[in-house]
Each structure stands twice: as structure tokens, then as C-alpha cells.
Amino acid sequence: MTPHRSIAAVFAVHGAVAGSLATRIPWIQDHLDLGPGTLGLALLCQPIGAFIGMPLASRLAYRFGSRAATRALLAAWCAALALPALAPSPTWLFAAFILLGVSAGMSDVLMNAHAVVLERHLGRSIMSGLHGMWSVGSLAAGGIAILAAQAGIDATIHLGAMAVAVLVLGAAAGRGLLRDSVVIGHGLRADGSPADAPPPRRFVLPSRAILAIALVGFCATFAEGATANWAAVYLTEVAAAGPGAAAAGYTVFMFCMAGMRLLGDRVIGRIGPVTAVRAGGVVAAAGGVVVVVARTPVPVIAGFGLIGLGVAVIVPLVFAAAGGVGTNPGESVAGVATITYLSGMIAPAVTGGIAGSLSYPVAFALITGVIVLLVLLAGVLRPVSARPRTGKLEGVTS
Template sequence: MTATDVQLPSAPPRAARVATWLYFGLNGFAVGMWVVHIPSIEQKTGITHSTLGLLLLVLGGAAFIGMQVAGPLVDKLGQRRLVPAAGILLGIALAGPGLATNWWTLGLTLILVGFGNGSIDVGMNAQAVVVERGYPRPIMAAFHAMWSIGGAIAAVIGAATLRADVPTEVTLALSGLLCIAIALAASRFLLEATVPDEEDADDGAPREKPPAKLVWALGALAFGLMLSEGVANDWAALHFRDILDTSVSTAAFAYGAFAVAMTVGRFLTDRVAAVVGPAAIVRWGAAMAAVGLTLVIVVPWVPVALVGWAIFGLGLAGGVPQLFTAAGNLDPRSSGALMARVVGLGYVGLLAGPALIGGLAHWMPLNIAFILPVVLCVLTFFGGPILKRAPANR
């Protein structure tokens, strides 16, 4: 048995694949329900925008800690225990913000939300790697597409309940119960990979640990790509409103073009990755993203800018899933811990991107500040071949 062999069923684990889809959708739905209700929660608790910004940093910090705690626990306790537990914790925590009455009660609940979100993020990605090993082709990007679908469902439901004046605490509590139900129902179908013993290689020699530099290199690429994604999430609509002088309703199409293109791209990426390989997906996807955002920067015409944001989303769609897969396959003995580092660094980028662009926008026009993610995408293009040093997914 080689160093990366893992004992899995010979038939594709379809039930586990569907279950993992549900966990990704659950996570996207929970995050989406929180985001949709931020304005009403801000009003209910009486906090200012600046206080909300600080509390969002608390949430992000708690998520990062959750990732670092969950990673080793995945390896120690197993995914069939950790992933459902994280889903249940996130469901319970989701009700908290709706019950908060001031800044400190909201802060306490957001710590739980962040910790639960970070825990399930690492756990479900580790499970996705295990499920993918049972297939003859890549399937990781489709799991990430399901996260986007969950967020879209949350946006629709959240908008409907807000329009119907359903109390926020009721909506979030019921949403949390739904998350708990899904986590429990899907748990029985999860897989638990069996890894070889320390000296189970053909020559009897101990298995080597993956180079630390390779792990951090994957994390650095995830940081750059997810920072770029965060920029689009928070600044695409503002770019249309402030730079192109569009209406608020038209500005919404900027983020819409990016999000739709990214979701579609994630559903398509797996088929392409099976042909060209993960390194090509990361490299040429980053190049496509750089071209798309460059169009946004230099062309002050709404139709072209819409195309630019769509190309940007399509280019970013497949890169991060390939990096997570590579991290999870570096060493099956410590897959969770390794993924926690890469996912954690990516998450730091997702949080840092909007803040960095906001800081640069004080000194230069917003579209010029977008040069930062363009540079990071170009660096990712040149750094993408590092994936060729990672072990094959199968």
C-alpha cells in the first residue's frame, strides 16, 4: 500500500455525495440567513455601523479559531462525528442573533455562529475530499456550488419573510431547526476513511510528512483567490454606484453577474479539471479573473463592466476547490489539520480583502484599488504549478 492509499468502497459513494451536498447547502443557507437579517438585527440591537464592523471581526475571528480546533478533531474523532456536531452547533447558534438585544449579547451569539461556521467549513471540506476519492473524476467544485445555492435559497426565503414582517427571531430559530434536522438526517451517510498505518508502505519505511512549505504555498494561493472573491462580494455593487454612477437597482446586477457566473463555473469546473488537471484550473482561472477585473478597472461602460464582473467570477470559480482537494490529499492521517491551515488562510483573505480595498479607496478611486486583486490573480497564475507537487487525488 502506498503512502496515499485510502480504503474506500469500490462503487462510487453516491449517498455520501448527496449528504455532503446537503452539508454544503446547509452552511451556505445558514450564512445567508444571517447576512440577510443583518440590517434588522442592527436596528433591533441599536448598534452603530462601526460597532457592527467590530462584531463582524469577532465573528470572523471565531470562525478562524473554529477551523483550527475542528481540523485536528476531524482526524482524531472522525468525520462522521465532527461534521454533524458542527452542523448542529451552527443550527443552534443561528437562533442567537435574533434574540440579541444589545451589542454584547449579539457579540456572544456571533462567537458561537463563527465557531460553528468555521468548524463545519473544515469538516465538510474534509468529507468532500474523502467522497471524491471514491469517484474516477473530480467532484469538489460542485460541492462549493451547493454552498452558493444554499446562500441563494436563504436570500429568497429571507426576503420573503422580511416582506411578510415575520419576526427575525422566529425566522432564524426556524432556520436553525432546519439546519439541525438536515445535519442529523445526512449524518448516517457520511464516510469515514481508513488510512494506512505509519509503516504500511511497501518498503516498510515510515511515511513522510508533507513539506510545510507546500502546505503554506497552497494556503497563500487560497488567500489570494479568496481575497479577490471577498472584494467582489463587498465592492462590486459599490463600484457600479460610485464609479459608473448607476442607480442602486442597477448596481445590484454587478454582484449578481459575479455570483451567477461563479456558481455556474463551479458546476462546470469538475468536468474541465478531469481533462486539464487542477494546476491548469488554478492558473488559467486566475488569468481569466485578472482579465475580467482589468475590464472592470479600465472600461467605464456598464455593459462591459457587467461582462468583466462575470468573467471575474467564472475565473475564480474553480481555483479554491482544487486547492482544498490538494491540501486534503497531502496526508490522509492529518487531512483535517492540513485543510484547517489552507482553509483558514483562505478565510483570512476573504475577510481582509474588503477591508484592504476600503483602506485603499481613501487614497485612490475605487476601480484603481482593484489593481490589488488583479496582482494577486497574476501571482496565482505563476504560483499555480505548485499543485503538480501535491499527490494525485486518486
């Protein structure tokens, strides 16, 4: 398996864990008899865990090498999938979600940093397709989870079996990752940073350049998170859609985003990252306008699809741009990832607050404004011409 296919499989496995868990949350809530507030606190523990773990990820890659650290943390994320269903009480559930967050956040940072190094030396965009594979893995595992739930399979059995399956698949995928010895042989450290660069710091505030890039990611993730969480409710409350049409809004949004990410690298290769972000932002903003103005299900669903198409390539390009800033890809990616996680965490709550106090169309008008902002900021993703390059790595193919 080539390094490119291997890291694509790693992204798919990471997404499969997320998709498996998300679909069984109702079972966990019913099993522990959790109220909405308690469940909300439990789910909040995962991003808290990610915030704890992300700043430490680049240190692990520096000490043990990108390949070994990525494989180990992916295995931890896969194994942690079984924990929420095994929790005997809310307290243990909180602990399980914190562990999930730590392993998810750290493995997310390292696999994106590893992809940045590989992309740099392949000399072409691969990040959008990798994030597309994450979506494919999530959708596939979510489909399996839906079948398991409909068949009445206990989530303890389902998530335990999936944990074993993704552990095996993740281990197989990790074997083909770019070897540290190849990277070191081309004047870099095992974590992809220059050999003469200082070690990554345990904690560092993001630089101005990273903050600018992260702001684009913040806007894209805000639109993505708000739409994913509120599309079905919006269709029900504003467009008077039935249950099937309401569910279609989320499904169309996710499929459009996944499909565009799989095709995105070709688009980026032709028009460049800045133009791709601007064009995507315009498409997403147009979708937002349709959602705000329309009052029947079909155009609203089409609007959500346009939002998915438009924002699809932006977050992958944000990670790619961050990896080219500074001397340590992992440290830069961690800074951006932390801010995008924050956006994903607050977007559903902010959208719900505005919808409750004003209206759903006003809330999505705000989301459309956020999308317009990222169009204006797209220039910060322009590749850094002074970025160190070592040429194509010998033996590294797509």
C-alpha cells in the same frame, strides 16, 4: 443517499445558514440600534471565532471520527443561526457571533476534509461541485430571507424557523456520509489519515507546502471577497449605475461563480487542476481589466461576471490540494482554511482603504494584480504523485 450526494447536501445546508444570516444583518443592526463601528466589531467576532475553532477540528475528527464530528458541528452551526436575533445587547451579540464563528469554521474544515477523503477514493474531482452546492444553498436561503424581510417577518421568528429547518435537513444529509467503518476497513483511520500516522497536533504552524497552496487560496479569496463587497459601490461611484444595475453587479458575480462551480468538476477532469486554475485566473484577470477600464454599467457588470467565472474553481481546488499534503487531511485543510479566512476578512477593508485614498479603479487594478499572482503560483496545486492511495472504497458510489 450516496456519500457523494450526502456531502453535497451538507455543503448546501452549511451555505443556507450563511445566506440566511447575511440577509438579516440590517434587522439586527436596527433592532439593537448599532452604529457602524459596533456592528463591524460584532461581524469581526465571527472570523475570530473561526480562527479559534479551526485548529481544533482535526482533533475532534481523530477522536470521534469524521462522520460523527462533521454531523455534530454542522448541527451546532445550524442551531447557532438563531442566536444573533435573540441577543438582548451588543455584548451578547459579540458572544453569539463568536459561537457562530467557532461552529462555522470547525464544520467547514471537517466537511472539506471529509470531501477530500471521498474525492480521493472516487478517483475524480468533486470539490468544485460541492462548493457550488454551498453557493446554491446560500443563494436559496438568501432569497427566502429577502421574502421574509419584505413581508415584515421578525428576524427572531425567521431565523428561529430556519434554524429548525436546517437542523432537520442537516441531520438527514449527515446520515449518508461516508461511514468510518468503511474508511477504517481500507487501512485508514476514521479521520481519513493513514492508520500508522501520528495523531493530529493541537496547534501546528503550516508547512512550506501548505503555505504555498494557501497563498493561491489567499489570492482567490481576496479577489472574491473584495468583488462581492465592493461591486455595487463600484458600479454606483465609477459607472454611475442606478440601484438596480448596482445590485446586478453582485448578483451576476455570484451566479457566475455558483454556475461555474457546479460545472467545474467536468472542466477539471478534462484539463487538470493546474491548467484549470491558470485558465480561470486568465479569465478573472481579463474581467478585472474590463472593470478598471470601463466606465458604463454593462461592461463593468460583464467584468464582474468574468471575475466570478474565473475564481470559481480555485478555492475548491486549493482545499483538494491541501488534503493531499501531509498525513492528516483535516490538519492540512485547517491550515489552508485559516489563511483563506484571513484573506476574506482583510480584503474588503484593504480595497476600501485604497479606494478611499486613491480611487476605485486603482483598488481593482490591485485586485487584478493579485489574480495574476495566483496564475503564476498555480503549479503548486499539481497533485502529489506520492500521495497514499487505497483504491476505490467498496460500496462507495457517486
